[in-house]
Amino acid sequence: MTSAPPAGIPLGATPRNQWRVAAASADLVRTPPAPRPARFAAQPQDLAIDLARTAIVVIDMQNDFCHPDGWLASIGVDVAPARKPIAPLARLLPVLREQDVPVLWVNWGNRPDRLNLSPSLLHVYKPTGVGTGLGDALPGGARVLEAGSWSAGIVDELVPAPEDIHVAKYRMSGFWDTPLDSILRNLGVQTLLFAGVNADQCVLCTLQDANFLGYDCILLEDCSATTSPGYCMQATLYNTRQCFGFVATSEALAAGIQTC
Structure with missing residues (x-):
């Protein structure tokens, strides 16, 4: 016919x-888009994915989490681990954009009045009510992770492209109370690559929800990191491989794209 x-x-x-x-x-x-398979090494099994139905979700690569003058550093957290994904992401994202793979930046972006934040969420970062928590003023005057501020901005080393998609979140998971799922379904995406910080918190929570919603999930190990103790990263990698999807590296993925 x-x-x-x-x-x-x-x-x-x-x-x-x-x-x-x-x-x-x-x-x-x-x-339907023509399939564009890419094959690469991963755990627990090697993978073939369709680049025509794939997107990358980059989570919380923001000044307050990753910059030496940001929020975490100001409260005594060593942010050096949170900066490790910057270089591999800077290499990988142009490769993905060349393949028309959507890049989604899913970042904390609080309202100035904090009406999107519940007491239980505020308590995580300010358990005694004392100190500098979500939305509070930093020494330089910026407010922690406030939408549109330097604090919530993506680190300078990672420059979004005009076609990239930005989603503000207000929870550990990027799917709760956000349009992320609607955007991905409009894009016809089935496979999600995950990157960012903290791997054991916001990245893992978003990845878990993606798995529950039926997406294929791949955690890019070298593009993810955490300021938590090392065993938290090991548990994240284990649980991703065991329960929620696959673990791979950006180098393996890029090599697979070059040969597709």
């Missing part, structure tokens, strides 16, 4: 999920 050429006006924010409509008809047939 020969299909007629598309007619009508496109309706939808992205060609990946569009109708075509006219006065007397609506064409709901989507044109």
Whole structure:
């Protein structure tokens, strides 16, 4: 059966999920993207993924978490581990963009009035009510992880491209109370690469929720890090391999892309 050429006006924010409509008809047939497989080493098994249905989710690579003048450093946390993903991400993201793989930055971005933050969430970072917690003023005047501020900005070494997608979150998981799932489904994405900090907290919580929602999940080990004790990272890698998906490196992924 020969299909007629598309007619009508496109309706939808992205060609990946569009109708075509006219006065007397609506064409709901989507044109599936041609598969673009990439094969690479991973754990617990080597992988083949479809780049046409893949996106990378980069979590919390922000000044307050990663910069020596940011929030965590100001309260005595050694942020050197949180900076380790910067170099591998700076190498990998251009490779993914060249393959038309969407890049999503999922970052803390609190309201100035903090009405998006519950007492239970504030308690995590300010358990006695004393100190500098979410939304509080830092010595330089910026407020911790406030949307639009330097504190919540992505570190200078990682420069978003104009086509990248930004999602503000207010929980450990990037899926709760955000449009992340709707965006990914509009993009026709099934496989998610995960990167960022802290691997055992926001990255893992987002990855777990992605798994529960039916996405394929791959944690990029060298593009993820944590300021928590080393055993937390080891548990994260173990649980990802065992329960929630796969673990790979950016080098293995890039090598697989080059040969696809």
